[in-house]
Amino acid sequence: MxxxxxxxxxxxxxxxxxxxxxxxxxxxxxxxxxxxxxxxxxxxxxxxxxxxxxxxxxxxxxxxxxxxxxxxxxxxxxxxxxxxxxxxxxxxxxxxxxxxxxxxxxxxxxxxxxxxxxxxxxxxxxxxxxxxxxxxxxxxxxxxxxxxxxxxxxxxxxxxxxxxxxxxxxxxGADPEGEVGEFHRPETHLIPLILDAIDGKRDALTIHGTDYDTPDGTCIRxxxxxxxxxxxxxxxxxxxxxxxxxxxxxxGTGTGFSVREVVDHAGGVTNRPVPMHEGPRRAGDATRLVSGSVRASQELGWSPARSNMATMIADAWRWHQNGIYLR
Ligand code: UDP
Incomplete structure (x- = not known):
């Protein structure tokens, strides 16, 4: 080995x-x-x-x-x-x-x-x-x-x-078998912060900027x-x-989701409201980051089977409710 x-x-x-x-x-x-x-x-x-x-x-x-x-x-x-x-x-x-x-x-x-x-x-x-x-x-x-x-x-x-x-x-997302998952302290990433807001671990999600040049004004990833x-x-x-x-x-998958779209999906998957408010832009954020490449699938034979938003949120949510790490 x-x-x-x-x-x-x-x-x-x-x-x-x-x-x-x-x-x-x-x-x-x-x-x-x-x-x-x-x-x-x-x-x-x-x-x-x-x-x-x-x-x-x-x-x-x-x-x-x-x-x-x-x-x-x-x-x-x-x-x-x-x-x-x-x-x-x-x-x-x-x-x-x-x-x-x-x-x-x-x-x-x-x-x-x-x-x-x-x-x-x-x-x-x-x-x-x-x-x-x-x-x-x-x-x-x-x-x-x-x-x-x-x-x-x-x-x-x-x-x-x-x-x-x-x-x-x-x-x-997270390991669907729940052995490992996402756990940052402090947490700054969108999906775990949404889940924190949903289950009351924080008061609300702040949307970082609503005046971007995108259909709903929020950044696309x-x-x-x-x-x-x-x-x-x-x-x-x-x-x-x-x-x-x-x-x-x-x-990447080539599909972009705005911050508001991710929030909507999270509300739908968890069937819970997402407390949120709108805030200013976060320094350093690009408006839109979406991959336009198929090289990984064509050359490596990569097929991102779990990368749809509902599955990612469902896996993250399962982990969020069960997984806490200690140093
Ligand atoms: N975002 C947000 N509120 C938060 C955290 C993130 O609106 O509390 C936005 C952020 O501005 C970006 C997107 O969500 O447009 C993804 O941010 P994240 O930090 O998860 O990843 P990044 O794109 O910075 O790698």
């Missing part, structure tokens, strides 16, 4: 990736600082606590497991925070990833699957966002991820680091189920194992 090093394996997407890796016959090794992750979320494979800034600890973990590949999820990922504290994003995401990439190359672990984001594209009016769209990020989160993509290309040229880059659109997203990562790993070339893939 082969080990795969999963940075951020105690986080939302990383914990789901560990589950599908284990199901696909790999042993995921979670490397996580627990700054934003949860010890309880590590249910598949060994746990190694460590920070990406700690090169000696990374070397130790590479030497102990000799992983065949890295899946790199660990990152700070909040747009609002990135606007307020860009230095943390450049330092943690970019310097941390540089340490990881150098450690992987030095250990001879040359297959790398990277978690990037549609936030690297920024604002493009009436343009379909595909993998060739110019990357003009609006915030330090997107900028830090774009810089790491550049880093991977440089390490490929110099050291043969093979990589698949996934640019995620908005990830939602492309939501993809976390299980579909992590399935794509296993396909990406196999792509590299098969010796296929380095590639960038958008992971």
């Amino acid at each position: 082969s080990y795969v090093l999963v940075t951020g394996g105690a986080g939302y997407i990383g914990s789901h990736a560990c589950k599908v890796l284990a199901g696909a016959g790999y042993i995921p090794v979670t490397y996580d600082s627990l700054v934003t992750g949860w010890r309880d979320a590590v249910k598949f494979g060994p746990f190694e606590q460590g920070d990406l800034m700690d090169r000696a600890r990374l070397d130790e973990v590479f030497a102990a497991y000799r992983p065949v590949a890295v899946m790199h999820f660990a990152a700070l990922s909040q747009v609002g925070e990135a606007m307020a504290e860009p230095g943390r994003y450049w330092s943690n995401n970019v310097t941390g990833s540089l340490n990881l990439i150098q450690a992987a190359v030095d250990a001879g672990c040359l297959d790398f699957v990277f978690s990037s984001t549609c936030a690297t594209y920024g604002e493009h009016d009436n343009v379909v966002l595909d993998e060739n769209t110019p990357q003009l990020p609006l915030n330090a989160y997107g900028a830090s991820k774009r810089a790491i993509e550049d880093m991977l290309r440089d390490f490929e040229a110099a050291h043969g680091l093979r990589h698949v880059i996934f640019r995620y659109f908005n990830v939602a 492309d939501y993809v189920h976390v299980m579909d997203l992590v399935d794509a990562h296993v396909l990406g790993l196999k792509w590299l194992e098969a010796g296929k070339p380095n590639r960038v893939f958008n992971l």
Whole structure:
């Protein structure tokens, strides 16, 4: 059995990736600082606590497991925070990833699957966002991820680091079996905040901006189920194992939902009212982020089977009512 090093394996997407890796016959090794992750979320494979800034600890973990590949999820990922504290994003995401990439190359672990984001594209009016769209990020989160993509290309040229880059659109939902789920503290993401408002964990949802140039004035996003997203990562790993070339893939469905539409779906799925009020725009938010790409389906054979809004909300709701992590 082969080990795969999963940075951020105690986080939302990383914990789901560990589950599908284990199901696909790999042993995921979670490397996580627990700054934003949860010890309880590590249910598949060994746990190694460590920070990406700690090169000696990374070397130790590479030497102990000799992983065949890295899946790199660990990152700070909040747009609002990135606007307020860009230095943390450049330092943690970019310097941390540089340490990881150098450690992987030095250990001879040359297959790398990277978690990037549609936030690297920024604002493009009436343009379909595909993998060739110019990357003009609006915030330090997107900028830090774009810089790491550049880093991977440089390490490929110099050291043969093979990589698949996934640019995620908005990830939602939870493991339908309820073993892992989404749990951020503080929570900033739309669907869990709606569910908090529905069941009284917060007073109301604030809609961040109602004057965008969209049919109902609120921002539009492309939501993809976390299980579909992590399935794509296993396909990406196999792509590299098969010796296929380095590639960038958008992971989105091509369907956009406005904030108000997501709220309406959540009210319908849970059959409960959603307390909400309208607020100002949130700095750094793009008006519309919808994938226009079919590359992942055509080339990887990816079929996002659970990524319809009702299923994503139903899975998130089930988890929301049952799942609480402790560090
Ligand atoms: N949003 C909102 N209220 C909230 C949180 C988010 O109106 O309390 C909006 C946000 O402005 C964006 C969309 O919901 O248009 C998705 O935001 P989220 O933070 O979930 O993901 P992002 O698109 O920033 O990655």
